[in-house]
Amino acid sequence: MQTQHDNGRRNRMIAAISIGKKSLKIDDEIYRPMLERLTGKKSLKLMTEDQLSLVLDHFKKALGFVPAPPKATTKSNTKPKPRSPAASKIRAIWITMHKQGFLENGSDRALDAYCQRMTKTTNGQGVQYLVWLDNWQAKSVLESLKRWHFRLMKEHLEKCHAGAPLSQTYEVLSKYYANTKF
Incomplete structure (x- = not known):
């Protein structure tokens, strides 16, 4: 059973991959086969955290995706x-x-x-x-x-x-x- 912390991390990884796909301008004809080649699955939702991490690493190392740093949510911004x-x-x-x-x-x-x-x-x-x-x-x-x-x-x-x-x-x-x- 996954904890809420795990789900949050998982959701952030899925979001980062989706942002990477959009910023790298990868269309579905290339994207789905790439996911299947890397993890054996065509959908991010079906992947484990390790598989998501593998896809994200591929985006970063092989394709040059640089994710933006997370926005600060401290009280100093208010x-x-x-x-x-x-x-x-x-x-x-x-x-x-x-x-x-x-x-x-x-x-x-x-x-x-x-x-x-x-x-x-x-x-x-x-x-x-x-x-x-x-x-x-x-x-x-x-x-x-x-x-x-x-x-x-x-x-x-x-x-x-x-x-x-x-x-x-x-x-x-x-x-x-x-x-x-x-």
Whole structure:
């Protein structure tokens, strides 16, 4: 009886052979007889792991197939989760400001630099990444970003639209600004 580990290895070998067949552009008229000559079987599914290994070795050594290295599936490839729920609001406002033309660079790197500047008083260097902000720091950065965004929207509306609700809250002004056509 084969274990799940064996089946996984077997499936990876079958996949590698299939990829090799495709990348080497081997058609069935050549492929099936080659399998039968090497292992006595015409189908990969009927082969043992040793037979699959033999076919894969033949693809590599005789035909020059070079399989791609497996993709890394470590946690280092995933973005870390933010420590504060306010981080998503900060990112949303940052992106909105960029789309509205208030920011030249709307990248995550630029946002991280902003967060670091806003938290410099915490430890002299600031918190390097948005996702590292704790709740208190994130709320402080969020309020700072909202005040900055409010100021920019208000200045723009004062120039372009008389009668805009300029003395309102951030949320009201933000909604009004989003619905205004420029």
